Amino acid sequence: MSGFLVEALDQLSRADGVRGALLVSADDGLVVAEAAMEGIEAAPVAALAASLAGRLLKVAETAGQAPPALIHLEATEGGLFIAVGEGGLLLVAITTPDANAGEVRLALLDGAGRLS
Amino acid sequence: MTDPIEAWTAELSADPDSMVFLPLGEALRRRRLLDGALAVARGGVQRYPELADAHDLLARVLSDRGEGDAAFDAWTTALRLQPEMVGPLKGIGFLCYRMGEFGRALRQLEAAAALAPDDPSLAVAIQRVRARVEQEALGVPADPFEGTEGWHGVTMLLDSRGRRLAGSLLAPDGEDRSDAIAARLAGVSREASRAAVLLDLGYWQAIQVEGSSAQMVLTEPAKDVVLVIQRPADTPSGRLPLVADRAGALARRWLERVT
Numbered sequence: 001m002s003g004f005l006v007e008a009l010d011q012l013s014r015a016d017g018v019r020g021a022l023l024v025s026a027d028d029g030l031v032v033a034e035a036a037m038e039g040i041e042a043a044p045v046a047a048l049a050a051s052l053a054g055r056l057l058k059v060a061e062t063a064g065q066a067p068p069a070l071i072h073l074e075a076t077e078g079g080l081f082i083a084v085g086e087g088g089l090l091l092v093a094i095t096t097p098d099a100n101a102g103e104v105r106l107a108l109l110d111g112a113g114r115l116s
Numbered sequence: 117m118t119d120p121i122e123a124w125t126a127e128l129s130a131d132p133d134s135m136v137f138l139p140l141g142e143a144l145r146r147r148r149l150l151d152g153a154l155a156v157a158r159g160g161v162q163r164y165p166e167l168a169d170a171h172d173l174l175a176r177v178l179s180d181r182g183e184g185d186a187a188f189d190a191w192t193t194a195l196r197l198q199p200e201m202v203g204p205l206k207g208i209g210f211l212c213y214r215m216g217e218f219g220r221a222l223r224q225l226e227a228a229a230a231l232a233p234d235d236p237s238l239a240v241a242i243q244r245v246r247a248r249v250e251q252e253a254l255g256v257p258a259d260p261f262e263g264t265e266g267w268h269g270v271t272m273l274l275d276s277r278g279r280r281l282a283g284s285l286l287a288p289d290g291e292d293r294s295d296a297i298a299a300r301l302a303g304v305s306r307e308a309s310r311a312a313v314l315l316d317l318g319y320w321q322a323i324q325v326e327g328s329s330a331q332m333v334l335t336e337p338a339k340d341v342v343l344v345i346q347r348p349a350d351t352p353s354g355r356l357p358l359v360a361d362r363a364g365a366l367a368r369r370w371l372e373r374v375t
Contacts, residue, residue, distance in 0.1 A: 040315070048311040055307070056325050059300045059332070063346065064287030066148065066329040073308060074357075077318030080311060094315060105353065 008091060008111035009035040015107045017099020019078070023115075024049050024090040032089065040094055049082045049092045057084075070109060072101070083108035085115030121147070128156070133163060141173045145180055148329065153177045161190075168198035175207055180288045184211055202232045209241070210290035214269050218248045241292060259283055260370030261363060270347065273367055276340040278302025282370065285346060288329070301344065305336050324356055331356060337364035338371050 005023060012021040013035040020037035022045060024030070029050030034042045056068050073080040076097070081104055083091040091111045095104055124140035137160040144153035157174040164170045175190035188211055191204035209224030222245045229238045259282050261271045269286035278299040287293045308320040325332040328349055333356045335343045345363055347356060 044314050048314065052307065052311065052323075055300065055304065056323075056332075059297055060325070060327055060330075062296045062300050063285060063293055063330070063332075064289065064291070065332075065346075066327045068325045068327045070326040072322075072324040073311060073317075073320060074322045074324065075312040075317035075320045077312075077316065080315060080317065094317075102354075 004114045005033055008114045009033055012091065012093055012104075012107045012111050015093070015100065015104050017096040018104060018107075019094045019096060020045070021091070021093045022046060024092055026050055026053060026084070026088045026090050037094075045080075045092060045094060049080065049090055052080075053082050053084060053090055069112070070105060072105070079104075081105070081108050083112035085112040087115060089115045091115065132159075137163075138169055138173055141177065145173075145177050148180075150177060150181050154181065166197060168194040168201055168204075171197065172201065172203045172207070175204065176289060179207060179211065179290050182288065184214065187211060200231055202228045202235070205231070206238065206241075207290065209245075210286070210292070213241075213245060213292070214286055214290055216268055218245055218252060221245050222249055237291070240295075244292060260366045270345065271363055272298065272344045273337075273371075274298040274301060274342050274344065276303065276305055276342070281341065282367075285344065297344070301334070301342060304334065305340070305342050308334075322357060322360060324353070326353065333357065333360045335360045335364055337367040341367070341371065343367050 009021050009023060012018060020040045022034040022037065022042050023032040024046040025032055029047040031042045031046045052073065053071060056071055060066065060068055068084055071082040078097050079095045079099065081093040081095065085091055091108055093104055093108060121140065121143050124136045127136045128134050128140060137156050141153050141156040141160065144156060154177050157177045160170040161174050171190045171194035175187045175194065178187035178190060188208060191207045194201060194204040205224050205228035209221045209228060212221035212224060222242065225238060225242050225245060229242055232238060261283055269284050272283035272285045272294055273281040275281055278301060280294045280298040284292055284294040285297050308323060312318060312320040323334040330349055331347050331351055333345050337343050343360065343364055345360055347359065
């Protein structure tokens with residue numbers, strides 16, 4: 001795996017409250033790489049993230065807006081963050097409910113920027 | 117294949133009087149290259165001040181940039197030059213709708229439909245606006261967000277099967293995309309619930325989407341009802357959940373009244 005991908009994943013997995021981080025192929029929802037996935041199966045996360053991102057991409061297109069750069073599914077026990085990188089890759093993070101959402105958001109946007 | 121924008125740009129550069137500014141400006145607008153589109157459209161209007169198509173192009177670009185007043189002026193000029201022109205009539209109709217002037221919007225759209233009876237988008241728009249005018253006459257609140265400044269055209273409720281319940285979402289060009297967006301979001305609540313359960317995240321509360329041109333937030337203010345809110349891209353990301361809470365409260369009150 002390329003150094004910049006490892007770096008993006010490592011930096012993301014070090015953010016406060018991140019339970020796991022992975023790189024996903026947006027087209028087929030397959031795991032490209034993963035980091036620190038404690039007790040989380042990567043494959044379902046990848047499939048769900050790709051499905052949600054694909055749907056919201058179509059919504060943005062229908063709305064006449066630019067493609068999404070960041071998606072945050074907020075839930076009572078944590079969150080799923082998806083950053084859309086160039087080259088058909090998604091940078092995904094699973095977080096705890098008390099995660100620093102601002103830090104995770106910035107880490108994801110920074111990481112996704114390195115995927116281009 | 118050669119990019120037509122490159123070819124048209126070269127052609128306009130070689131011959132500034134070329135009419136190619138019309139397709140070039142429109143192509144730039146469609147690609148959301150609005151600064152470039154504006155420069156091309158303004159150049160066209162300067163060279164051809166009596167050409168209605170040039171003013172129509174300029175109006176479309178201005179509307180996409182959110183400059184409704186200037187777009188209105190440009191479309192009015194286009195109609196003065198060429199009274200029987202569908203584009204400006206539609207454009208002014210959509211601007212009126214966006215401003216909540218439904219009666220005026222209906223008159224403009226009906227005038228456009230008289231000139232283009234086979235335009236399906238006009239038929240849909242007229243149906244929507246006519247229903248809105250009738251509801252207004254009966255005093256029925258058609259929109260839970262009515263009267264809330266800045267929420268018209270950017271806030272919508274839909275059911276779990278992708279059907280619009282209330283509100284609307286307009287594209288940057290003023291076109292009402294509510295039904296198409298609602299259809300795209302059919303089952304999104306179920307998908308979010310499934311994701312949250314499978315990932316051991318509990319119950320989903322919101323989906324926040326950030327893009328370079330807009331932000332969007334989705335919540336479920338009542339069972340099987342999804343609320344969609346769109347805001348400009350520069351809205352602070354922490355503010356959207358607050359807006360969604362307020363809109364959710366309005367939506368719940370409205371749902372109690374109409375169900």
